[in-house]
Each structure stands twice: as structure tokens, then as C-alpha cells.
Amino acid sequence: MRIVDVNEFYSPTGGGVRTYIDRKMAIMADLGHELICIACGKEDRVEERVGGGKIIYVKSPGLPFDKNYGLFSKAEPIWRWLDELDPDVVETSSVWRPAWIVGRWQGRALKSFFMHNDNIAAYPMRWLEGLASPERIEAGCFIYARYTNRLLRFYDTVVTNGPALEKRLKKRGVRIDTAMTLGIERSHFSPDLRDERLRAAMLRQLDLPANGHLLLGMGRHHGEKRWPMVVDAVERAGERLPIGLMLLGTGPESKRIEARIAGSPHIKMFRPVYNRPELARIIASCDALIHGSEAEPFGLVPSEAMASGLPLIVPDTGGCAEIADPLTSETFRPRDAADAARAIERLFAREPAILRKAAVVAAGRVRTDREHAVDLMDYYADRIAEKAGRAPRLVA
Missing domain, CATH: 3.40.50.2000 (Glycogen Phosphorylase B;)
Structure with missing residues (x-):
């Protein structure tokens, strides 16, 4: 055809x-x-x-x-x-x-x-x-x-x-x-690409120790993605846990987001990475992906993160909620930074080894x-x- x-x-x-x-x-x-x-x-x-x-x-x-x-x-x-x-x-x-x-x-x-x-x-x-x-x-x-x-x-x-x-x-x-x-192109992403040295380097960029928690926020900088709400949630959770957020993306809201995170040592914005092998290594080397859009119809980025062995922190409605595996994900009320912060804390309160093993199993079930x-x-x-x-x- x-x-x-x-x-x-x-x-x-x-x-x-x-x-x-x-x-x-x-x-x-x-x-x-x-x-x-x-x-x-x-x-x-x-x-x-x-x-x-x-x-x-x-x-x-x-x-x-x-x-x-x-x-x-x-x-x-x-x-x-x-x-x-x-x-x-x-x-x-x-x-x-x-x-x-x-x-x-x-x-x-x-x-x-x-x-x-x-x-x-x-x-x-x-x-x-x-x-x-x-x-x-x-x-x-x-x-x-x-x-x-x-x-x-x-x-x-x-x-x-x-x-x-x-x-x-x-x-x-x-x-x-x-x-x-x-x-998604599942063969391109894998938990096996996790690089502890890269993870440690990214944590240092966020002024965090090796035992810190590395969150990834990836996607277009548009209002529907709700990045300011995600930043609020990470800052709230950061009052109790050593948490950093890497934002990968660009778009019409980039300047607003940049102004919002100005002065934050643990939240930084980076340009998109178009080299797919490099991007796959970065994703696999983070600790979890956080996504703020309840309007997301499918969840391409969360699917790539799951295929990389990452747990998800996503709204409890929309496309991200449909693909999130309860064994490796936490959900929160849409548009609610306080509830999103609680979801972050719940995820990192889990036993790391068990969470990691479940995430690796979930990676093999992501639809191609x-x-x-x-x-x-x-x-x-x-x-x-x-x-x-x-x-x-x-x-x-």
C-alpha cells in the first residue's frame, strides 16, 4: 500500500x-x-x-x-x-x-x-x-x-x-x-544501557551526591506539558529528599521555565538530545521519569523511559496513566503539585532493588x-x- x-x-x-x-x-x-x-x-x-x-x-x-x-x-x-x-x-x-x-x-x-x-x-x-x-x-x-x-x-x-x-x-x-x-522503537532503548558513571556525572551537574535521586523531565516546552507544576513538585519533595531534575527539551515556554528554575542548584534545563544512542544512555541512567500532562493522548516519552527501565511518576488520567505499570509507577492528581510531590516520595520510599527488577521486567513488555x-x-x-x-x- x-x-x-x-x-x-x-x-x-x-x-x-x-x-x-x-x-x-x-x-x-x-x-x-x-x-x-x-x-x-x-x-x-x-x-x-x-x-x-x-x-x-x-x-x-x-x-x-x-x-x-x-x-x-x-x-x-x-x-x-x-x-x-x-x-x-x-x-x-x-x-x-x-x-x-x-x-x-x-x-x-x-x-x-x-x-x-x-x-x-x-x-x-x-x-x-x-x-x-x-x-x-x-x-x-x-x-x-x-x-x-x-x-x-x-x-x-x-x-x-x-x-x-x-x-x-x-x-x-x-x-x-x-x-x-x-x-516505540523498543530495540533502541534498554535497561542495559544504564551507565553509573554517567549517572554520577549528571548528579554532580545538579549539585547532588551519589545517593541522590535523579529525575528526568523530557519533552516539548509547551503549556500543556505543565513543567512549572513538575518543578513545584520536585522542589516540594526536595525539602525531604536529595532530588534533582534534568529537563530535556525546548519550545515556546522555555524562557518561562528558565526563569522559574533560575537559582535552583538541583533543577537544570538542557537542550534536546537528537542523537538516539546518546539519548537512550541518558534515559537509562536516570532514576525515574516524571511527566505532568494529563492531556497526553498516548505517552511516547514515558514509553521510551519504561523501555529503558525507568519507573514513572505521571498523572492518574490520560495516555500516561494507560501505559503506566502499577508495579513500577506512581500516579498523582492532575495539576496538583503537592500530590505529585507525594508520588515522588512514595516511589523513592520503595525498596530500590525490587523496584529496579520490576522496571527491567516491564521494559520488555512495552509495545513496539x-x-x-x-x-x-x-x-x-x-x-x-x-x-x-x-x-x-x-x-x-
């Missing part, structure tokens, strides 16, 4: 979406399929990938508050590419301009809307926090659900990236046909991106067969 993903969220300097697309492209080529991504770019150009697949950049205006990303402005260039490529499946995942561009294209392809995020949880829930309860905000956003269902009528199937988002959207009355839980790709391609093959009036494949 040839799949074309019209994706406004793909950027060479992006985070989870870039990682997902790049890996999916390589896996699909290995499986005998082809993935082509049409993305926003500063100029029109085509980037061929070794082994198969490509990124087609369409010149687009930049996102006003984050120049790493762009916005599709015109439908015609995308329609011309879709006509030329003649895909078997065309995917998109933005409910704004791309949804209508793909939805109104007249090609033969199966049209799949792949839900990767929850805009209500990421924006109104955060903007109106403290002014109204989550229930009232949900109720007030019913028009958004109606709008979403109106555009979804153009699509043959609607997919989410996991059960957390499926449950959340179905509760609002949004059409969802199936959940295709994401996975190849498993996700195989399941998704099988699902698309069935939907294509149904659309053509043929019987779907029988699964033993």
Missing part, C-alpha cells in the same frame, strides 16, 4: 510526531509499503529517504508562536500532490485546515482521520483552569464536538492513537471507529512501533476491502 500522511505537525525540529513518522516510514518500507508525508516547509522541496518513503515539504507560513511548525494555507498544492501520488490511503490528523483539504479531495483513496491529540484538554482545560470545573468546560465545548463530527463525515475511518483518547472522545460523542495504540504499524496496515487493508465491496481478511 501507498499511504500519504498530510501532516501539519511534522517538522525536522519537532518531537513526538517527527519521531513517529520517521520510524513508521522505515518500518512500512521494510513491510513492503510506502509512507509519504506532506508537511509544511519554508520552501517547496522533496526529501527522499534511504530505504523508501519521502517527506514532501509544501511552502507554508510559519506558526505565529512556534516557528518550528507551519500552517497549510492553500489546498491546491496538496491536491496536486495527492492526484500525482494516487495513494491507497490518505491520513491526516489536524481538525483544522488539513481536515477539510483532505476531506474535500476527490481521489480514490481510503480517507483515514487519525486522532493524535485532544485540543480541549490541551487548550480550554488549561486556559480556563481555576475559572470553571473540568466538567463545566467539557459541557461548554459541545460545539467543538459537533464541528469535529461534521468534518469526520468526509472520512472512511476514524482512528485514535490509544484507549485514553478513544474513551475521552467517545464520551463527548465524537465518532471513533477504532484505537490503534502506538508503540512495528507492532503498531503491522496492526494499522492490516486494519487499512480490511477497510479498503470493505470499501471495494470485498470481504475483509479473516484473522485466525
Whole structure:
């Protein structure tokens, strides 16, 4: 099959979406399929990938508050590419301009809307926090659900990236046909990559002794990630335990976070690490990963941390909660720094040897991106067969 993903969220300097697309492209080529991504770019150009697949950049205006990303402005260039490529499946995942561009294209392809995020949880829930309860905000956003269902009528199937988002959207009355839980490049991450000398060096950077606790906070610096709340929680727990926090990432909130942690010897911010082997060593050499976003639909970074043998400290709702193993994780009430601090303390009160052994076992159970790709391609093959009036494949 040839799949074309019209994706406004793909950027060479992006985070989870870039990682997902790049890996999916390589896996699909290995499986005998082809993935082509049409993305926003500063100029029109085509980037061929070794082994198969490509990124087609369409010149687009930049996102006003984050120049790493762009916005599709015109439908015609995308329609011309879709006509030329003649895909078997065309995917998109933005409910704004791309949804209508793909939805109104007249090609033969199966049209799949792949839900990767929850805009209500990421924006109104955060903007109106403290002014109204989550229930009232949900109720007030019913028009958004109606709008979403109106555009979804153009699509043959609607997919989410996991059960957390499926449950959340179905509760609002949004059409969802199936959940295709994401996975990670598990072979790239391993508890065996833990390096005690590297861990000791990182603790020294945070002005902590060798018996200190090293927390990792990794991800884009965006309001929905709730890094200030995470910092508050670590500082509270640090009043009773020797705890440090390494923040790896960048984004529109970086300056705000930098100002918040200014003067803290035990919390420091570092640029993203794009070298995957180096990043895998860093993750495996920390003691736990802390994540603050209850709006996270899947939890790519926490999955990578689990595959590296790290325990998790995450909100008790959302995608992170869905993947967290109770034997190796602690959860806290969303948006509650005090409860997050208690979760940190509970985790480090556990017997270290038992916790480490359980985390190593959990690492081997993390779902792989190849498993996700195989399941998704099988699902698309069935939907294509149904659309053509043929019987779907029988699964033993």
C-alpha cells in the first residue's frame, strides 16, 4: 500500500510526531509499503529517504508562536500532490485546515482521520483552569464536538492513537471507529544501557551526591506539558529528599521555565538530545521519569523511559496513566503539585532493588512501533476491502 500522511505537525525540529513518522516510514518500507508525508516547509522541496518513503515539504507560513511548525494555507498544492501520488490511503490528523483539504479531495483513496491529540484538554482545560470545573468546560465545548463530527463525515475511518483518547472522545460523542495504540522503537532503548558513571556525572551537574535521586523531565516546552507544576513538585519533595531534575527539551515556554528554575542548584534545563544512542544512555541512567500532562493522548516519552527501565511518576488520567505499570509507577492528581510531590516520595520510599527488577521486567513488555504499524496496515487493508465491496481478511 501507498499511504500519504498530510501532516501539519511534522517538522525536522519537532518531537513526538517527527519521531513517529520517521520510524513508521522505515518500518512500512521494510513491510513492503510506502509512507509519504506532506508537511509544511519554508520552501517547496522533496526529501527522499534511504530505504523508501519521502517527506514532501509544501511552502507554508510559519506558526505565529512556534516557528518550528507551519500552517497549510492553500489546498491546491496538496491536491496536486495527492492526484500525482494516487495513494491507497490518505491520513491526516489536524481538525483544522488539513481536515477539510483532505476531506474535500476527490481521489480514490481510503480517507483515514487519525486522532493524535485532544485540543480541549490541551487548550480550554488549561486556559480556563481555576475559572470553571473540568466538567463545566467539557459541557461548554459541545460545539467543538459537533464541528469535529461534521468534518469526520468526509472520512472512511476514524482512528485514535490509544484507549485514553478513544474513551475521552467517545464520551463527548465524537465518532471513533477504532484505537490503534502506538508503540516505540523498543530495540533502541534498554535497561542495559544504564551507565553509573554517567549517572554520577549528571548528579554532580545538579549539585547532588551519589545517593541522590535523579529525575528526568523530557519533552516539548509547551503549556500543556505543565513543567512549572513538575518543578513545584520536585522542589516540594526536595525539602525531604536529595532530588534533582534534568529537563530535556525546548519550545515556546522555555524562557518561562528558565526563569522559574533560575537559582535552583538541583533543577537544570538542557537542550534536546537528537542523537538516539546518546539519548537512550541518558534515559537509562536516570532514576525515574516524571511527566505532568494529563492531556497526553498516548505517552511516547514515558514509553521510551519504561523501555529503558525507568519507573514513572505521571498523572492518574490520560495516555500516561494507560501505559503506566502499577508495579513500577506512581500516579498523582492532575495539576496538583503537592500530590505529585507525594508520588515522588512514595516511589523513592520503595525498596530500590525490587523496584529496579520490576522496571527491567516491564521494559520488555512495552509495545513496539512495528507492532503498531503491522496492526494499522492490516486494519487499512480490511477497510479498503470493505470499501471495494470485498470481504475483509479473516484473522485466525
